[in-house]
Amino acid sequence: MDHHVYIVPLDGHYLYNYLMDNKTMKNEHGGNVSEISRRCGIDEDRIIDFSANINPLGYPPAVQETIVKEADSVLNYPDIDSFDLISGLSEYHGIDRDNILVGNGSTEFIYWIPMVFKPRKALIITPAFSEYEKALKMVGTEVSYFPTEARKGFSLAIADLCSRLRDGFDIAYFCNPANPSGLLTSKDELCRILARVSDVGTLLLVDEAFIDFVEGESVKKEVFRFPNLMVMRSMTKFFGIPGLRIGYMIAGTSCIAKIKENKPPWTVSSLGQRAAAKALLDGDYIKDTIKYVTTEREFLRNALDEIPDLKTYESAANFILVHMADRICLNSTELRDRLVQEGILIRDCGTFHGLGTRYFRVAVKKHKENIVLIKKLRGIIG
Ligand SMILES: Cc1ncc(COP(=O)(O)O)c(C=O)c1O
Numbered sequence: 001m002d003h004h005v006y007i008v009p010l011d012g013h014y015l016y017n018y019l020m021d022n023k024t025m026k027n028e029h030g031g032n033v034s035e036i037s038r039r040c041g042i043d044e045d046r047i048i049d050f051s052a053n054i055n056p057l058g059y060p061p062a063v064q065e066t067i068v069k070e071a072d073s074v075l076n077y078p079d080i081d082s083f084d085l086i087s088g089l090s091e092y093h094g095i096d097r098d099n100i101l102v103g104n105g106s107t108e109f110i111y112w113i114p115m116v117f118k119p120r121k122a123l124i125i126t127p128a129f130s131e132y133e134k135a136l137k138m139v140g141t142e143v144s145y146f147p148t149e150a151r152k153g154f155s156l157a158i159a160d161l162c163s164r165l166r167d168g169f170d171i172a173y174f175c176n177p178a179n180p181s182g183l184l185t186s187k188d189e190l191c192r193i194l195a196r197v198s199d200v201g202t203l204l205l206v207d208e209a210f211i212d213f214v215e216g217e218s219v220k221k222e223v224f225r226f227p228n229l230m231v232m233r234s235m236t237k238f239f240g241i242p243g244l245r246i247g248y249m250i251a252g253t254s255c256i257a258k259i260k261e262n263k264p265p266w267t268v269s270s271l272g273q274r275a276a277a278k279a280l281l282d283g284d285y286i287k288d289t290i291k292y293v294t295t296e297r298e299f300l301r302n303a304l305d306e307i308p309d310l311k312t313y314e315s316a317a318n319f320i321l322v323h324m325a326d327r328i329c330l331n332s333t334e335l336r337d338r339l340v341q342e343g344i345l346i347r348d349c350g351t352f353h354g355l356g357t358r359y360f361r362v363a364v365k366k367h368k369e370n371i372v373l374i375k376k377l378r379g380i381i382g
Pocket of ligand 1: 104105106107108129175179207209233234235236242245246247
């Protein structure tokens with residue numbers, strides 16, 4: 001179908017029709033504020049973005065200070081080894097430098113891991129971030145799924161997973177806390193899976209993009225007990241720096257060396273390296289973030305649950321998955337499009353494997369913004 005790009009006013013029917021005609025935005029991720037702004041003619045600052053799960057407090061103040069102060073660092077190539085940032089991460093986690101590798105967002109590793117390890121068969125615990133599958137398919141990996149179920153609160157059936165792992169997968173993917181459900185699987189439970197993957201020789205990639213909210217449950221230190229474990233981390237969400245693109249791997253030295261050998265040089269910018277290293281030092285920001293997100297998440301969850309026919313799921317992260325009962329006449333895509341008219345973006349979860357069109361996800365944002373979301377939702381479906 002031809003896509004006509006034209007500017008439409010925020011109010012009136014044009015925007016709604018435009019979105020409906022195009023069966024909506026192509027981008028299957030959250031956070032596409034500039035795309036919506038461009039395509040729909042809405043100023044970016046009139047949009048409240050609940051679709052990307054970025055720290056509502058913004059980034060630590062040192063990020064901006066460093067970018068301004070160190071602007072001239074862009075005159076040189078970045079440090080190819082990200083030495084200072086890796087030293088900072090090593091101190092922050094209490095993990096040796098040799099067990100850490102920094103990349104251009106964790107997405108860089110999502111794409112490198114299949115290229116480096118060349119898995120023939122992969123298992124993804126679903127619903128999950130769509131890029132895992134896309135990256136695996138690029139190298140011809142056969143992808144299978146292990147679904148977690150809504151009726152069980154998306155909890156992981158450990159015993160069933162352990163028996164499924166007997167089917168001989170080269171690699172398995174698991175996100176903890178899970179995205180989009182938000183559910184945390186405890187470190188102890190994950191260690192049971194780690195024991196099984198070690199027995200059967202499967203690599204396990206644990207994506208901990210949202211674990212900073214519950215750092216004590218990270219399996220980062222298990223990389224020393226389980227050489228099959230690779231932990232993927234991101235500074236995007238918790239530290240509020242999606243635009244700087246900082247992610248990293250924590251793994252055994254041989255896995256790290258193997259990825260490093262194949263990784264292109266200079267993928268991590270000088271300003272990204274410097275600002276991220278400074279961000280890690282701000283203990284107050286880290287404490288404040290956890291406190292704010294925990295309080296606001298509870299507020300938002302309760303408020304959403306009070307809207308008739310909406311049901312939320314338990315979350316350990318800075319977002320909440322919401323189910324819409326069949327009595328609501330809109331599906332999740334239609335709801336998203338209605339909210340866009342109000343300048344609000346939510347994540348329609350229809351593109352997540354196994355979820356269908358009755359689920360949406362919202363980030364936990366500032367209190368005032370959360371109240372706006374609740375009011376708008378009440379206006380549309382309440
Ligand atoms: C579960 C999960 N993992 C990884 C990523 C990639 O994050 P980044 O490349 O910004 O580190 C995302 C981004 O949305 C995500 O949701």
